Amino acid sequence: MADSIKIDFQAPVAAEGGDLVVFVGETLKPSSAVAKRLGPKAVDLIAKVAAVESFKGKAKSAMVVAAPAGLSADRLVVVGIGAEKDRAGLDWAQLGGLVAGKVAGKTATVWVDLPGVEASPENVADMALGVRLRRYTFDRYKTRKDDSKPNGTGRFVFAVSDPAAAKKAFKAADGIATGVLLARDLVNEPPNVLGPKEFAARAEALTKLGVEIEILDEKAMQKLGMRALLGVGQGSSRGSRVAIMRWNGGKAGAQPIAFIGKGVVFDSGGISIKPGGGMEDMKGDMAGAACVVGLMHALASRKAKANVVGTIGLVENMPDGSAQRPGDIVTTMSGQTIEIINTDAEGRLVLADVLWYVQDRFKPKFMIDLATLTGAILVALAQEYAGLFSNNDELAQRIAEAGKATGERVWRMPLGPEFDKMIESKFADMKNSAGRHGGSSTAASLLQKFVNDVPWAHLDIAGTAMGSPQSETNKGWSSGWGVRLLDRLVRDHYEG
């Protein structure tokens, strides 16, 4: 939920009480400037306590010491950055997360002067971003709040050599952080609260930032012929929606780039109903759509110089008397027909119509879709990488690089005629499920039939969007995966 963390940047200052954060390497020595400001007594104390607590200054470790008299702080938080050779690949967001996890109480002063490392304004901004991501909590539905853990309150003052530059860099990072938290919130919300209509209304809130929104209801979709998408929603008492978000920060009339999200607000499996165990997790089957909303927030709030279209397909997959059946054949907006083998392979049906609609209407430079599409991607890549499928090597390469830069990593998976063959249907142009073997690739190759040769990439985020491994910047269930990666992709290649 929206945090109320206050983040400031100042020239090197004394702590204002609370925690004082300093960084040391494996020699346990802070930078010489920090050592001078701390004074010999504090530097000595750090070395002594470190010996007792076997704190070695290793990367990703920290130690807390009561501040000695004479320092205007209550506690010293000593954060390790490891040996010199580890420091080149320092992940600043993770470092900020570590700091935010160690700080207790209301105020922290962070002396950003690391031994042997120059922190650029962007590095400092990433650290502050890490603080916000770490302090995210979702306790809207807890009537008794747990105040014992670090939460979304407090004030962090980063003491840096160039506060104006850091402040400027943080303005962009702050919007990205809010975008990630927005995506996390949407994924965490329970499905009774967030149906297709309510989700669309949350997207509509982006108009505040200058994003244009359009919402297609079922009547509009009927007219367009989106029968694959509508078929998925027909067993739900809640009507389907498509929300289109447009950020026009680029040159007027310039070809847009497009992001598409799977927004199944709840996936029961439909008539091919899922087993009961863990079904509650399927409230998160709209994480692709949540990422697109979070990304649009990030891009609009930093006024990205690009024309961007975000489109999300919002449906609920439920079994009832009017639900779609295995054996049904639907005609998609593209005119191609799909035989339904398994009503639980619904995400590809939603995306088939949305992908076709987006390329047809917007003629984008590229399309990237995000979807919690297959359990099979968890079998292949665990929760460490998202699956990347693409018909375009340059786009795939750029996504992989942005993934490395942000720590939201992807792994390229195959498409090809073998997989096309596996989804051939006896009765229709294709079928929506080909069984377990190569399940992520057969799903992706169905999607490819709806991109009309536009440069396209598909990210299967079933493993990374929720319940993913905890890190210093993610301690909750939903991760907000993809917002940082795609913001980075746009920033590095598609602005100006």
Ligand code: BES
């Ligand atoms: N939403 C699920 C995929 C999923 C699984 C997301 C686990 C997150 C965690 C998707 O709609 C689905 O049910 N896929 C089926 C496809 C199968 C029926 C061909 C699957 O992966 O089992």
Ligand code: MN
């Ligand atoms: Mn499903």
Ligand code: ZN
């Ligand atoms: Zn699904």
